[in-house]
Amino acid sequence: MFARSTRSTLAAASKRRYVCPLCLRRARRSQLGDARLPTQIKSQSFQTESQPPPPQDDTPFRKLLKDAAKQQKKEKGSSFEQPATSAKSTDPRLKKWExxxxxxxxxxxxxxxxxxxxxxxxxxxxxxxxxxxxxxxxxxxxxxxxxxxxxxxxxxxxxxxxxxxxxxxxxxxxxxxxxxxxxxxxxxxxxxxxxxxxxxxxxxxxxxxxxxxxxxxxxxxxxxxxxxxxxxxxxxxxxxxxxxxxxxxxxxxxxxxxxxxxxxxxxxxxxxxxxxxxxxxxxxxxxxxxxxxxxxxxxxxxxxxxxxxxxxxxxxxxxxxxxxxxxxxxxxxxxxxxxxxxxxxxxxxxxxxxxxxxxxxxxxxxxxxxxxxxxxxxxxxxxxxxxxxxxxxxxIGYDLIEHLKRTLPKLPDVNVDSLVQTYGLTTKDAITLLSLDDGSRLDYYLETVNILLSQTKGQESDVPLETIGKIAGNWVLMELGSLFHSEPWDPTRIPPNFLAGTISRVRRKQITSPSGKRLLSIKFDGDRRTVQEIVQQDNLLLSPLSNDEYMSLAQSLLDEKPEMVKDIVEKKQTKKVMWFVGQMMARTKDGSVEPGRAEEVLKGLMGLGEEKL
Known part of the structure; x- marks a missing residue:
């Protein structure tokens, strides 16, 4: 008789949930260089015994995803994981055999x-x-x-x-x-x-x-x-x-x-x-x-x-x-x-x-x-x-069949179409949202959107659902994904009303996006204060620089890096502008520099576009 119980193994597997498991696995492989990482694609829940622990450094989750995308292009493997033509183009015999x-x-x-x-x-x-x-x-x-x-x-x-x-x-x-x-x-x-x-x-x-x-x-x-x-x-x-x-x-x-x-x-x-x-x-x-x-x-x-x-x-x-x-x-x-x-x-x-x-x-x-x-x-x-x-x-009675037809849950394709057409998500983000945590992440997202819509009605008018849906999707998938990437999903750690309050303040430019991420991190660590209490007590309200201060800070940074400015202007390496944006934010008090405004000023000083004063 086989007397070995598998209950503990299944319990362990059921508790281990990961945000965007395929992308994160590639990111870890790229970062850790561990050739033993499994490459088998699995949906929603999956075995993790052979996987190493998540990275312990402070690498941003968005950077992990970008690194994973780059790594995907370099890897050679299963055509199910790679953009492929299923070996038709590589085996000439398939022109003869079907x-x-x-x-x-x-x-x-x-x-x-x-x-x-x-x-x-x-x-x-x-x-x-x-x-x-x-x-x-x-x-x-x-x-x-x-x-x-x-x-x-x-x-x-x-x-x-x-x-x-x-x-x-x-x-x-x-x-x-x-x-x-x-x-x-x-x-x-x-x-x-x-x-x-x-x-x-x-x-x-x-x-x-x-x-x-x-x-x-x-x-x-x-x-x-x-x-x-x-x-x-x-x-x-x-x-x-x-x-x-x-x-x-x-x-x-x-x-x-x-x-x-x-x-x-x-x-x-x-x-x-x-x-x-x-x-x-x-x-x-x-x-x-x-x-x-x-x-x-x-x-x-x-x-x-x-x-x-x-x-x-x-x-x-x-x-x-x-x-x-x-x-x-x-x-x-x-x-x-x-x-x-x-x-x-x-x-x-x-x-x-x-x-x-x-x-x-x-x-x-x-x-x-x-x-x-x-x-x-x-x-x-x-x-x-x-x-x-x-x-x-x-x-089988026909009444039973009709009852089951009426009560049948929405199928994945219907949900994907609704999220794309109604809520403004990309197809990729919609599929990712549906695949996470047995539908719990989708329910959390929809509740957050509904709270945002109710807040918008009292403060703004004519904000399209697609706009609210897309913004909420980015925060649920990216920012919460970063926090929960090594821990089981638990919506009570950052309730939907807290996330909605954070997003609402970022949209209305009461706080910066980095301050919003800091709010989520504080709440994730167990802080029991409300969004408003944390913003006021931790002095996170946006106090933007004046136009002259923006110009002065941007010019001083450009003077420090003339070679980089030359690359941007002459070689059209415009992505380097964001390095200067990051420096402007790092050298000022949190909440005083808006990334979009900083980019406009920098491009204006380098003659890359009209500066909006």
């Missing part, structure tokens, strides 16, 4: 009970503690369909625009393996509860430059079916295998796409977006990073422009495909992309050398160069499908 991929995603449903027993769904508890007699295939035990497991499955199907079937049924899929005590798996094969769906991909779903076309396009979903999970096998080398039956009969949905994918990057994006959609409608327990979602990919190649000797097969209604192989249990987005590339290249190598592709199940290990054979590929006859005689058909 790749076709179909994906099967298995997701653990977010339910309290198992699919066919009243045992609790608790894979993170002590092994073999949440198991019923039916889960162990005890002779004489009967399955009892738990109706509540259907609700998250229906939410998922509606999110993918599927047609919900009024009547569905369960089948027995026979095979013998140590993790399947009954000798068969209960699944839906002939009559699934949902069919004919689609997943829409947009350019913003891809890394910059990697979208295969400029507009949105659909990937068809053949069906979504419910089925029971198997036991968890824990290997103890050299030859011991321990079984944890807590996972047996966990409710799963299997999402089967049509074989319409011809690019490894698209396949990776499909899996990542399926995960995000499932999470947005509260259908899935956890993501790939904690084992709540796994992907199998079916890969085949055929010659372009006509059938090859191998291109006479069909898959989910698509004919003329090459013989497919299935790669099982891929546990990350990066693994999906890398495994497809490796299997595609293996099949092309084999066909060009005169070999034949065999229908088989293959495995993949991260860091490998090729897939490995696991077993021959079973077909429908091998599985001996039969209707399960102990489970009656599932009848």
């Amino acid at each position: 790749l076709t991929v179909g994906i099967e995603v298995h997701a653990e449903l977010n339910t309290a009970r198992k699919l066919f027993s009243s045992a609790a769904t608790s894979i993170s508890e002590t092994p073999n503690t949440h198991v019923s007699l039916f889960d162990l295939a005890f002779p004489g035990s009967q399955p009892h369909f738990q109706k509540e497991t259907l609700i998250p499955a229906l939410r998922a199907a509606l999110a993918f625009n599927c047609e919900i079937q009024h009547k569905s049924s369960f089948d027995r899929k026979h095979y013998f393996y140590q993790d399947q005590p009954a000798g068969y798996q209960i699944t839906q094969y002939y009559e699934p509860f949902a069919t004919d769906g689609k997943l829409t991909l947009y350019p913003h779903d891809f890394p910059p430059g990697a979208a295969p076309q400029p507009g949105p396009f659909d990937i068809g979903i053949k069906q979504i079916q419910m089925e029971q999970d198997t036991a968890k096998t824990v290997q103890q080398p050299p030859s011991t295998h321990l079984l944890d039956f807590n996972r047996v009969s966990h409710p799963l949905i299997e999402i089967i796409t049509l074989p319409e994918i011809h690019d490894p990057v698209v396949a990776a994006v499909v899996v990542r977006k399926i995960q995000n959609v499932l999470k947005s409608v509260n259908a899935c327990t956890t993501g790939m990073e904690l084992g709540g979602l796994r992907a199998d990919v079916n890969v085949s190649v055929r010659q372009r422009g006509g059938d090859s000797s191998e291109a006479g097969h069909s898959y989910h209604g698509v004919t003329g495909l090459g013989q497919r192989t299935e790669i099982k249990n891929l546990a990350s987005v990066k693994a999906v992309e890398d495994a497809i590339i490796a299997e595609r290249d293996r099949q092309i190598d084999l066909l060009e050398s005169g070999g034949v592709i065999e229908g088989e199940t293959r495995g993949w290990t991260l860091g490998s160069k090729t897939t490995k054979r696991l077993r021959g590929k079973e077909g429908e006859i091998d599985y001996r499908y039969m209707p399960d005689p102990d489970i009656p058909p599932v009848i």
Whole structure:
């Protein structure tokens, strides 16, 4: 019996949240030079055991992001992390051979009970503690369909625009393996509860430059079916295998796409977006990073422009495909992309050398160069499908479907569009905001915007929502991101009304932007005073220099650095103007120099633009 609990590991992983994890990881790699940093992209929550602690210096968070962007351009790696064309431009053989991929995603449903027993769904508890007699295939035990497991499955199907079937049924899929005590798996094969769906991909779903076309396009979903999970096998080398039956009969949905994918990057994006959609409608327990979602990919190649000797097969209604192989249990987005590339290249190598592709199940290990054979590929006859005689058909009422449609949470694409069109955020910022802290950061942002709007109505008029939304987005993502980048997100440390009060005073030029950042830092450290109390007691009110003082200070700095002035004026290195702005702010009392005004004065003295006096 496997007696080692994973509760502490999961608890630690759930507490570690990072702002913009991908950008921050690159920034750390650039700053620390640690080649061991993981490069696997993960969504919202992710494992951090192998990551080093965050930098302990005072490097500004904005600079970390800029450094990360520069580092991204230099790095060579997965096409899913880089602007890429999915190796089409690097492998001339792909002009001759066409790749076709179909994906099967298995997701653990977010339910309290198992699919066919009243045992609790608790894979993170002590092994073999949440198991019923039916889960162990005890002779004489009967399955009892738990109706509540259907609700998250229906939410998922509606999110993918599927047609919900009024009547569905369960089948027995026979095979013998140590993790399947009954000798068969209960699944839906002939009559699934949902069919004919689609997943829409947009350019913003891809890394910059990697979208295969400029507009949105659909990937068809053949069906979504419910089925029971198997036991968890824990290997103890050299030859011991321990079984944890807590996972047996966990409710799963299997999402089967049509074989319409011809690019490894698209396949990776499909899996990542399926995960995000499932999470947005509260259908899935956890993501790939904690084992709540796994992907199998079916890969085949055929010659372009006509059938090859191998291109006479069909898959989910698509004919003329090459013989497919299935790669099982891929546990990350990066693994999906890398495994497809490796299997595609293996099949092309084999066909060009005169070999034949065999229908088989293959495995993949991260860091490998090729897939490995696991077993021959079973077909429908091998599985001996039969209707399960102990489970009656599932009848889904139309009133339930309509209720779930009305109460379905907003999908990620709808939220992105709203944040961009209504609140003035960039697509990148909108996606980042949605991906942080299971939606808590988005709720915080929206509350801050609402407070700012109410304050504006009493003090200003006709300030567009887009203006307020964009400013608030910058502060929530950048300034709060800097404070929380090494600590778990906690909105009570800087309440929305405090942030709104700070932003409002910066907008009205009562305090400078650096003073606003100082306000947040003071509150973050536990100060209980209000914004107004800190501003007054710490003397942060803006007391700007006079025009003559601006001119005198700027001229003295220009006189100190004539060579830099020459670079700016003659060589057009205008970014160096900001160095002088920083010096003007550093040499005066906090709150007396406005960066915009300082830049205008400096450019005016150097003849780079009209000075606004």
